[in-house]
Amino acid sequence: MIINTVTDKKQLSQDIARFEIYAPKIAAKAKAGQFVIIKHDSDKEGERVPVTLVDWDADKGTIVVIVQAIGKSTAMYNNLKTGDRFTSVVGPLGMPVEIKNYGTAAVVGGGVGIAEVYPIAKALKEAGNKVISVLGCRTKALLILEEEMKNLSDMTIVSTDDGSCGAKGLVTDAIQKLVDESNKIDVGFIIGPIPMMKFTSILMSKLGIKPYASLNPILLDGTGMCGCCRVTVGGEVKFACVDGPMFEGDLVDFDELSRRTGEYKDKEKLSFDLYKEKHICKSGLH
Amino acid sequence: MANPSAPRQKGIIQTPEERVKNFDPVVKGLTAQTAKAEAQRCLNCKNAKCSAACPVNVKIPEFISLVLKDDMGGAASKIMETSLLPAICGRVCPQENHCEGACILNGRFEPVAVGLLERYVADTAREQGVLKAPEPSAWTGKRVACVGSGPSSLSAAAELRRAGHEVVVFEALHDYGGVLRYGIPSFRLPREVISKEVETVQAMGVVFERDVLVGASVTIEELKEQFDAVYIGSGAGLPTMANIPGENSVGVYSANEFLTRINLLKAYKFPEVDTPVNIGKRVAVLGGGNSAMDAARCAMRLGPESVTVVYRRSLEEMPAREEEIHNAMEEGIKFEFLTVQKEILADEKGRVKGLVCTRNELGEPGPDGRRKPVCVPGSEFTLDVDTVIVAIGQKPNPIIPKKTKELKVTSKGVLEATEFGETSLKGVFAGGDIIRGGATVLLAMKDGIIAARKINEYLGVGNDY
Ligand SMILES: Cc1cc2nc3c(=O)[nH]c(=O)nc-3n(C[C@H](O)[C@H](O)[C@H](O)COP(=O)(O)OP(=O)(O)OC[C@H]3O[C@@H](n4cnc5c(N)ncnc54)[C@H](O)[C@@H]3O)c2cc1C
Ligand SMILES: Cc1cc2nc3c(=O)[nH]c(=O)nc-3n(C[C@H](O)[C@H](O)[C@H](O)COP(=O)(O)OP(=O)(O)OC[C@H]3O[C@@H](n4cnc5c(N)ncnc54)[C@H](O)[C@@H]3O)c2cc1C
Ligand code: SF4
Ligand code: SF4
Ligand code: FES
Ligand SMILES: [Mg+2]
Numbered sequence: 001m002i003i004n005t006v007t008d009k010k011q012l013s014q015d016i017a018r019f020e021i022y023a024p025k026i027a028a029k030a031k032a033g034q035f036v037i038i039k040h041d042s043d044k045e046g047e048r049v050p051v052t053l054v055d056w057d058a059d060k061g062t063i064v065v066i067v068q069a070i071g072k073s074t075a076m077y078n079n080l081k082t083g084d085r086f087t088s089v090v091g092p093l094g095m096p097v098e099i100k101n102y103g104t105a106a107v108v109g110g111g112v113g114i115a116e117v118y119p120i121a122k123a124l125k126e127a128g129n130k131v132i133s134v135l136g137c138r139t140k141a142l143l144i145l146e147e148e149m150k151n152l153s154d155m156t157i158v159s160t161d162d163g164s165c166g167a168k169g170l171v172t173d174a175i176q177k178l179v180d181e182s183n184k185i186d187v188g189f190i191i192g193p194i195p196m197m198k199f200t201s202i203l204m205s206k207l208g209i210k211p212y213a214s215l216n217p218i219l220l221d222g223t224g225m226c227g228c229c230r231v232t233v234g235g236e237v238k239f240a241c242v243d244g245p246m247f248e249g250d251l252v253d254f255d256e257l258s259r260r261t262g263e264y265k266d267k268e269k270l271s272f273d274l275y276k277e278k279h280i281c282k283s284g285l286h
Numbered sequence: 287m288a289n290p291s292a293p294r295q296k297g298i299i300q301t302p303e304e305r306v307k308n309f310d311p312v313v314k315g316l317t318a319q320t321a322k323a324e325a326q327r328c329l330n331c332k333n334a335k336c337s338a339a340c341p342v343n344v345k346i347p348e349f350i351s352l353v354l355k356d357d358m359g360g361a362a363s364k365i366m367e368t369s370l371l372p373a374i375c376g377r378v379c380p381q382e383n384h385c386e387g388a389c390i391l392n393g394r395f396e397p398v399a400v401g402l403l404e405r406y407v408a409d410t411a412r413e414q415g416v417l418k419a420p421e422p423s424a425w426t427g428k429r430v431a432c433v434g435s436g437p438s439s440l441s442a443a444a445e446l447r448r449a450g451h452e453v454v455v456f457e458a459l460h461d462y463g464g465v466l467r468y469g470i471p472s473f474r475l476p477r478e479v480i481s482k483e484v485e486t487v488q489a490m491g492v493v494f495e496r497d498v499l500v501g502a503s504v505t506i507e508e509l510k511e512q513f514d515a516v517y518i519g520s521g522a523g524l525p526t527m528a529n530i531p532g533e534n535s536v537g538v539y540s541a542n543e544f545l546t547r548i549n550l551l552k553a554y555k556f557p558e559v560d561t562p563v564n565i566g567k568r569v570a571v572l573g574g575g576n577s578a579m580d581a582a583r584c585a586m587r588l589g590p591e592s593v594t595v596v597y598r599r600s601l602e603e604m605p606a607r608e609e610e611i612h613n614a615m616e617e618g619i620k621f622e623f624l625t626v627q628k629e630i631l632a633d634e635k636g637r638v639k640g641l642v643c644t645r646n647e648l649g650e651p652g653p654d655g656r657r658k659p660v661c662v663p664g665s666e667f668t669l670d671v672d673t674v675i676v677a678i679g680q681k682p683n684p685i686i687p688k689k690t691k692e693l694k695v696t697s698k699g700v701l702e703a704t705e706f707g708e709t710s711l712k713g714v715f716a717g718g719d720i721i722r723g724g725a726t727v728l729l730a731m732k733d734g735i736i737a738a739r740k741i742n743e744y745l746g747v748g749n750d751y
Contacts, residue, residue, distance in 0.1 A: 025503045039460055045552060047560035048460075073560060088460040090497045220551075220561075223458050223499055225523035225683060226543035230534060237527070237534065242685070256534055259636035263536050267562035274557055 004086040007062055012144045015069045016112055017078050018054075024061030026053070026091045032123040033097030033214070033246050036065065037222040039088040042076060046087060049073050050219045050241075052116040052191075053092060063089075066115035066144070072271040079279075093222045097212070097246050099123045103186035104130040106178070106209065107153070108171050108200055110192020111137050114145050116214065117191040122152050124189075130154045132185065134174045136192065140165035155183075171196060172203045185209045190249060194258050201249030211249030215240045218261055232256055288329050294396035295324040302616040306586050309472045309554060312613055316399075316406040318356075325353040328398045331390055336400060339388030341728050342368045342735070346385060346400055353403060359416030361407040366420070370441045371731055373412070373479050376405030378470060379728050380607045412482060419486045423450035423751040430741060431456060431513040433500045433686070436464020437727045438718025439519030440487055441734030442741075446517070447490045449742050449751055454513070455487075456498040461550065464521055465719075466727070468550040469542070469577065471584050474610070501689040506714065515713050515741045518701065519734060520686055522719035526679035528572060532630030533676070537566060537638035541577040541677035548584045566672030569593045570641045572627050573677035574604040575724070579611060581675045582619045594620040594669060596627055598646055598659050624648070624659060628666065630674055641669040680724040698723060707737030715741055 001007075001022050008020035026036060030053045040046045055064035069078040097120050105124045109117040114135050125131045133153040137143050138161045150156045158166025159174045167174060171192075178185065188204045188211045190197050197213040204211040217240050220228040224242040231240050234251035238244060298314040305312050316324060330347045337346045345364050352361035365372045381387065381401040389397035411417040428451045432439040435457040447453045461467055463480040488494060498504060500520070509516045525540035527533055544563065547553040553563035565588040571581050574597035586593045595614070597604060600623050604611055615621070624646040631640035645665035648657035687695045694702040694710035700721050707715040717733025719725055739749050 025498070029503070044557075045559040045561075047551065047562075088497045090458070090460075090499060090503070092502055093499070220543055220546060221459065223502075223523075223683070224685060225525070226546055227525050227527060227540040228543045230527075232534060237529075256636070259536055260534065263564060264562045267556060267564070271557050271560060271562070 001061075002085060004089045006080055006082055006084050006086070009080060009082045009084075012066065013142055015078070016066060016115075016142070016144055017069070018064065018066050019077070019080075020062050020064050021086065021089060022061055023063050023089050023091075026089065027056040027061050027063050028058045030056040030063060030092045031096035032099060032119040034092035034094045035222075035245065036063065036089050036091030036093060037219065038065070038077075038086050040073070040077065040080075041087045047073055048088075048220060048222065050093070050222055052119075052214075054115050054118055066112060068112035071268050072275045075272065075275060075279075090222065093241060094245050095243065097123070097189065099127050101128040104132065104184055106132045106134060106175065106185045106188040106204075108134045108175070108188060108190045108192070109136065109149075110171060110196040111142065112144070113192035113196075114143075114149065117189060118145055118148060120189050121149065125152045132178065132183065133157070134159065134171045134178075135166075136160070136171035136174070136196065138162065170199075172199050175200065175203060175207070179207050188212065188249070189246070190214070194254055194261070197249060198252075198254035201252065201254075205250040212246050213249035213252060214246045215244055215252065215257060216261070217257055218263065289326045290329060290391050290395045292323065292327055294327070294399055295320045295402060296399070297402055302613075302618065305473065306617050309587060311476055312473050315409060316402050318410075321353055321403060321406045324399050324403055325350045327391070327395075329390060335388040335390055336385040336398070340385045342732050344369050344385070344404070349407060350398070350403060353407060358407060358411040358414055359418065362411035362417050365404060365407060369728075369731065370444050370735070371437060371483055371727070372404050373408035374437065374466060374475065374483060375728055375731070376401045376403075376408060377475050377479070378607070380726065382608045384728075409479075417486070419490050420444065420448040422447050422490055425452065426450040426745065426747050428452070428514045428745045428747065429454070429512070430515045430517065431509045432517045432519060433509075434458075434464060434519040434521055434718075434720075435462035435484070435494065436519055436521050436718060436730060437466060438521070438720075438730035438734045439464070439517065440483065441731040442517045442519060442717065442738045443492045443734075444487050444490060445735050445738035446741060447487070447492045449738070449747055449749075451514075451745070451747075453492045455492060455494045456500055456504070457494065457496045458499040459550065460496050462494060462496065464519075468546045469580065471545070471549050471580050473583070473587075474580070499685070501685040506686060506690040506693070506711070510713055514745055515715065517707075517734070517737055517741065518686060518709070518714065518716040518720055519718045519730070520683055520720045522680040522722075522724045523683040524681040525676070526681055528627055528676050528678060530627055530629050532632055532638075535630050535632040535638045536636050537564070537672055538630060538674045538676065541571075541573070541581040541675055542680070544581050544675050545577070545584065554584070554588060563588070564673070565590050566638070567591045568671045569673040569675065570627075570669055570671040571595045571675045571677055573597065573679070574599065574606060575677065575679070576606045576610060577680070578677035579606045579614050581677045583610070583614055583617060585673070585675065586617050586619055590673070592620060593618075594622055594671070596622045596625050596641070596643060596669070598624065598626045600624060600648065603656065622669070626659075626661070627674075631668065638672050638674055641671050641674055643667060643669060680719070682720045682723065705736075706740040707733060708740060713744065
């Protein structure tokens, strides 16, 4: 088995794919909260893309990542099949999340963030925490890993924007409701779109729950040599790829993070449009 | 008969107007004819000052004589008795500080173009297929791991393989060469030159593994278990930021990020590659070393209205290679000397809109004899820029010492090492930028060779092979 081979690929929803990849060195060392950088050279030299380590099997030598197709690179990955190989997979990168018995931990995932927070929920449960999972997404069709999260949580709450599954509303509504109903929560781990992480952190702070958010700035090397991923936490500059990506949510400058992740919007659109054009022409499919 | 008064050969140089539109080599090397003409200028000195001034003492008059005899294989072998990367050193050594700076012709005539000749020999010997990688000796039964694939590790790996050990090089990035690959642009050092040097080392039997971050994918302890000795050549890849207000604005790059996008990921070809890079209309580059020159010249090639280098000292004190400063000026890059960055201003969207600076003047000499730059009160002004590239320095990447408790680090953040590259951890050696901070390719190479010889001793293998 050659490293970086996709040993199993399946779609979880139209735009979200699950990849099992042969990467024994990484599988042996992976810890909750860490990520890998993947690269795939197609007809063009690929870029370096960070994705979270969702699961791993040290005996089989495989890791699992779950990727949402939102741009050129992730759409390209979506079109890979079992048996294809990534050009590079590097890891495990980032600091592992500090897993200990906090008491009751709220684990909050938004969209593909549900997959990213799954390993943290699992590790927290194994460390003896009571785990309350709050899963948020736009609509039922985009909800992933509901069964898996239910299986390891003491309580699971689903929130959809349109009410097609679970409660209608945002994860912040769900958290407020939990606290209103006298659920004691000691700590929160949040992964999702930036506004979701910002407002969930603010709410948790207000409610006396320590929030941790896994930041998603733009990364380049992922090993601390470029500063691309710099974020401001508590007034200090940190590199998300080596000091994080999980940071204290009540100290993060989310507005700066939001501005910095928009840096390449124009070029990203160009790249994606060119890819879609070519892909439509080639297969006649979208 | 030696002909020192003949004009010094320069190779064929692209005009500034042409070369700011491409990433092709600025200087095309010597031809057979011009190489001989330049070799003829050398006096073939007995106690050659040039060799003495070369950090690895390349046998310069000897290899130059072989150029005159058209013996490329012989000339290459002569150089490679002490230098393992002649195609690279010839292109990037600051010859003005070493071989050429010490050449006896200086003063009356121009010094012999040792760099161009060295480069010519390496390139031509390779083309002719007579560039011989050193033959590995019989297998010693020992295995050595090299961390990083920059000039330091490459040299250590080649020397260790030559001694007969089994050698594996581990590189964090997806391609090899270290700063040569991600930092130095192709218009100074073509990619094929780096690849060919790596291939030569591979041809000796050294195994290369990319995408392995030592300290994360595998630890130093594990390498110590799997190998008989370890050489750390992980460089100084941690960017020094300016720590001024506004440094996290959109449009501020570290030189490492900017250069890695351009050189390693070829972002100047976007969208023919997937990695983007953004340069606005008016760029400021902070710093005065090779990083700053390379960043400024890469930026210029992306077509902005202006690129301005902001340096806190004077031109005479710029540490960058002379040729690069000269080329940068020819390419239309502006320089603000004795100027220091104070703050980066941003617009409502958080994008860079200006760089506030103050002026310096040279005051009393400091302990190192250099006149200290002192701020001129009331000299504040704002440079109208929309992009800032911070190229003020590099520090050793802390991943390995952080994850390896017993590896001692000095107060400067570099790995503690003896003059032979021995670290505080038995069986673990180091060299290059990880023990020096940002230095030079040649010193990195020299460290690799010296440490390799020490490793031979440590492994109970002699040093005559
Ligand atoms: C630590 C970390 C873990 C992540 N884990 C996952 C995961 O498990 N699953 C998943 O689907 N996504 C994950 N992401 C996000 C993922 O990296 C981006 O969605 C991906 O880079 C988009 O690439 P693209 O070319 O398809 O889209 P593009 O069109 O290039 O970009 C779309 C948006 O993605 C972001 N982005 C672009 N390039 C990068 C980059 N190099 N690094 C980070 N963000 C970028 C920007 O906000 C951009 O506007 C993670 C990001 C980080 C930083
Ligand atoms: C932009 C720039 C231009 C320069 N120009 C010149 C010049 O013209 N002339 C000159 O003489 N010098 C120049 N220098 C300095 C010179 O490049 C360096 O001194 C030299 O490259 C140092 O070599 P090294 O092998 O020690 O480290 P590097 O070249 O830095 O190589 C280190 C390698 O190790 C890898 N690595 C790091 N950490 C790990 C890890 N934990 N696990 C695995 N791999 C790892 C890195 O990815 C990298 O590939 C320049 C430097 C820069 C930044
Ligand atoms: S290795 Fe560098 S310093 Fe030494 S002779 Fe060659 S160009 Fe000059
Ligand atoms: S010092 Fe100058 S002239 Fe003398 S051997 Fe060296 S290069 Fe030739
Ligand atoms: S991505 Fe380069 S330092 Fe974090
Ligand atoms: Mg992209």
